[in-house]
Amino acid sequence: MNSSNIRAAIVGSTGYGGVELIRLLQSHPKVTISSVISSSTAGMSIAEGFPHLTEIHTDLLDDLNVEAISAKADVVFLATPHGVSMKLAPQFLDAGLKVIDLSGDFRLESADVYEQWYKHEPAHAAYVERAVYGLAEVYGDKVARTDFVANPGCFTTTSLLGLYPAVKAGWIDPDSIIIDAKSGVSGAGRGASLGTHYSEINENFKAYKVNKHQHTPEIEQVLSEAAGRPVVTTFTTHLVPMTRGIMATMYGKLTEKRTDADFVELYRQFYEGRKFVRVRPEGKWPATKETYGTNYCDIGFSVDERTGRVTIISVTDNLVKGAAGQAIQNLNLMMNWDETLGLQFSPVYP
Numbered sequence: 001m002n003s004s005n006i007r008a009a010i011v012g013s014t015g016y017g018g019v020e021l022i023r024l025l026q027s028h029p030k031v032t033i034s035s036v037i038s039s040s041t042a043g044m045s046i047a048e049g050f051p052h053l054t055e056i057h058t059d060l061l062d063d064l065n066v067e068a069i070s071a072k073a074d075v076v077f078l079a080t081p082h083g084v085s086m087k088l089a090p091q092f093l094d095a096g097l098k099v100i101d102l103s104g105d106f107r108l109e110s111a112d113v114y115e116q117w118y119k120h121e122p123a124h125a126a127y128v129e130r131a132v133y134g135l136a137e138v139y140g141d142k143v144a145r146t147d148f149v150a151n152p153g154c155f156t157t158t159s160l161l162g163l164y165p166a167v168k169a170g171w172i173d174p175d176s177i178i179i180d181a182k183s184g185v186s187g188a189g190r191g192a193s194l195g196t197h198y199s200e201i202n203e204n205f206k207a208y209k210v211n212k213h214q215h216t217p218e219i220e221q222v223l224s225e226a227a228g229r230p231v232v233t234t235f236t237t238h239l240v241p242m243t244r245g246i247m248a249t250m251y252g253k254l255t256e257k258r259t260d261a262d263f264v265e266l267y268r269q270f271y272e273g274r275k276f277v278r279v280r281p282e283g284k285w286p287a288t289k290e291t292y293g294t295n296y297c298d299i300g301f302s303v304d305e306r307t308g309r310v311t312i313i314s315v316t317d318n319l320v321k322g323a324a325g326q327a328i329q330n331l332n333l334m335m336n337w338d339e340t341l342g343l344q345f346s347p348v349y350p
């Protein structure tokens, strides 16, 4: 295990992902936050904009200057929008830093697929090839050998952790999968928009990006790897009037007769030793609040003998396991540290 401390820089510090990275890294025993960068409010004190954040090594927001940041950091977290990350990541990698990118820019292997779903030009192919897809419980071995992680999307993490073991084992027909997912509003970021302001979302429940969501090809890419052949899925996203949390309710046709107990056993074996995936016992299903503020993904099952289908329910906190928490888990793996460092806390309840 590597014992030395490292210095971390966070770009996009005034967004929800960036602020969550600051909150979590503040108590990481082996990381010092050496630079927090803001393209819009450089020079301001962080505590001025975010009074709940004190006790960090540096208080002033830095300018987005790659050379200056590279001189005082060993790793950079990019909590920036897609399209922005694709320009920044190569510069930091070329300067010798480890990079963990929270955007979708380096997650998709195919440039054509990226362009089709994100509607703009993809990142430079050499850097896309270099990036390791950081679904930590599945690709942790690869993460441990890289200096560049493409951190998965929040819906994707929640859905894939719930589906991967069953698809890999051949227990469900990959072509039959339907994912019905719901997210809290912080998933849309901190910027104000018509669709997410209070009176639009309070006491409301709505579907969006139906059959057009950019996480669809990301989910299909990983399920295809698990199944050993191309897989397509139906994936529908909804906004729920809550701040944090994702629930993915997923349906798949069983390839053979199985019970709830079989699923619990399969998943417990698959995730053995991985502290952040908690498999519920038979007849128990998780709720989003049971992961609130933590890096947990909780999963439950119900086999329906009548229809020959299984329902899999998976929940996470979109800003933690879906973003900043998994990014730190990936840093721990890259540094050959215990993957739970700085992430060992219980959900906020009630």
Ligand SMILES: NC(=O)C1=CN([C@@H]2O[C@H](COP(=O)(O)OP(=O)(O)OC[C@H]3O[C@@H](n4cnc5c(N)ncnc54)[C@H](OP(=O)(O)O)[C@@H]3O)[C@@H](O)[C@H]2O)C=CC1
Residues within 6 Å of the ligand: 011, 012, 013, 014, 015, 016, 017, 018, 037, 038, 039, 040, 041, 064, 078, 079, 080, 081, 082, 084, 102, 103, 104, 152, 153, 154, 186, 187, 188, 189, 190, 191, 318, 319, 322, 323
């Ligand atoms: N919210 C979520 O639940 C999840 C988000 N993600 C992804 O993580 C990334 C960050 O998301 P989130 O924090 O929610 O988004 P926000 O919109 O809340 O924050 C993004 C931040 O990026 C910075 N930024 C914006 N434009 C530029 C630019 N042109 N150059 C440099 N910096 C810029 C801004 O910070 P500043 O003004 O300080 O520079 C902005 O606050 C995105 O790629 C998102 O898709 C992934 C999983 C879950």
Ligand SMILES: CC(=O)N[C@@H](CCC(=O)OP(=O)(O)O)C(=O)O
Residues within 6 Å of the ligand: 082, 102, 103, 104, 152, 153, 154, 155, 183, 184, 185, 186, 187, 188, 189, 214, 215, 237, 239
């Ligand atoms: C509620 C909400 O709007 N959520 C966002 C997901 C944000 C996210 O995970 O962004 P990436 O595309 O970088 O993965 C959405 O549906 O687009």
